[in-house]
Amino acid sequence: MTTTNTYGYDVAVRAEATLGEGPTWDAATGRLLWLDILGSRLHSYDPSTGRRTVRTTDQHVGAAKPRAGGGLVLNLRDGVGLLDPDGSFRWLHHDPVPGRRANDAAVAPDGSLWAGTMRYDEAPGGGTLSRITGDGSAETVLDDVAVSNGTGWSPDGRLMYYIDSPTRRVDVFDHEDGRALNRRPLVEIEDGAGFPDGLTVDADGCVWVALWDGGAVRRYAPSGDLDRVITLPTPRITACAFGGADLTDLYITTARVGLTAPHPVAGSLLVVPGAGKGLAQPAFAG
Numbered sequence: 001m002t003t004t005n006t007y008g009y010d011v012a013v014r015a016e017a018t019l020g021e022g023p024t025w026d027a028a029t030g031r032l033l034w035l036d037i038l039g040s041r042l043h044s045y046d047p048s049t050g051r052r053t054v055r056t057t058d059q060h061v062g063a064a065k066p067r068a069g070g071g072l073v074l075n076l077r078d079g080v081g082l083l084d085p086d087g088s089f090r091w092l093h094h095d096p097v098p099g100r101r102a103n104d105a106a107v108a109p110d111g112s113l114w115a116g117t118m119r120y121d122e123a124p125g126g127g128t129l130s131r132i133t134g135d136g137s138a139e140t141v142l143d144d145v146a147v148s149n150g151t152g153w154s155p156d157g158r159l160m161y162y163i164d165s166p167t168r169r170v171d172v173f174d175h176e177d178g179r180a181l182n183r184r185p186l187v188e189i190e191d192g193a194g195f196p197d198g199l200t201v202d203a204d205g206c207v208w209v210a211l212w213d214g215g216a217v218r219r220y221a222p223s224g225d226l227d228r229v230i231t232l233p234t235p236r237i238t239a240c241a242f243g244g245a246d247l248t249d250l251y252i253t254t255a256r257v258g259l260t261a262p263h264p265v266a267g268s269l270l271v272v273p274g275a276g277k278g279l280a281q282p283a284f285a286g
Contacts, residue, residue: 009232009270012251013045013052017267020253021198022104025243026066027280032243033064033072034253034269037103042074045269047244062102065113068283075102075115080132082286092136092286100126104149104198104239109157110178111285114141116148122166129162131178134286141180150199150209150239154222155279161186161207163196170196170209170220186224189214198239198253203277210237210252217252219276230272234263242278243271250275 017036024033032045042055042064063075070085078096083089097117105115112133119126127145132138142148142162150163153175160175162183170187173180186207189196194214201207205222215235219228236255243251249271256267 009230009252009272011265011268012047012271013043013269014265015043015268016256016262017041017043017254018257019238019255020267020269021238021255022063023198023239023241023243023251023253023269024063024065025241025247025251025278025281028066028070028283030245032241032251032269033066034251035061035064036267037062037101038257042072043269047249047271060101062117063105063115065105065107065281066283068111068285073113073284073286075105075113077101080113080115080136080138093132093138095138103127103147104151106151106153107282107284108160108175108178109153109282111282112178113284113286114151116145116151118145118147122147124166127164132286134284136286149197152199152201152207154201154205155203159222161199161201163199163209165195165197165212168195170199170207187220187226194235194237197237198241200239200241201279202242203247203279206276208240208250208276210239212236212238212255217250217272230275232265232270234266235259236266242276247278247280248276249273250278 019037022035040057044053059077072083079094103116124146129142147165160173168189172186174182194211197210197212207220217230238253252270256262
């Protein structure tokens, strides 16, 4: 049985991000990280104090994840870089390709970064999904991607979920020794419901999927059955992640890009308190 609108949302940070994305809970600092990809901005938000910071990056930034030794790893237009605690930056894997930019990324249970790319024109086959280790070694996992988006792992790390948005699917792989094997569809989003974008996996192994042009976040059981829908007032929902000290609040990013009459919350960071129970996310081992 599917439950709709069990929980209401709050506006955590009112903003006008062009392409809000990549919510990530940084447990070490107690803050929620999120991005405006096309605005080249890295945001942080501390829900306990309400304190917010914004840092401008030199390039379009697709993802920012905590590092085990402090600082952040950034998925940038021209590759993957490291932001040190003192604010200094250095490239870890520099791989510029004209017309291509970074998109979503996630840290695997072994501490590697699985970093997605896409072409600005969203051409089929123009994007990739790569695995970057802490020493900067890079391996292309998928090389025929259009818009590389949500990536996440089951609680036991044996399954990997992945979204290439134009396929309208959430796919699942067997995950073994840093490899993604036996790709098959878990969910196919029906016409008219939008495109799957970012995802997160909860402590029950359920997959929460943000729907671009669908104005909703859906929760799917590991079987692929739909069991919850959270509807939202703006259509371009980009990603979601659990945060807060007990990982029970669902943070949701939104976008304004392409909307002729944006809703007042478009581009803001939203939160659904008490939506579920998230998984503690590993830090990047670099």
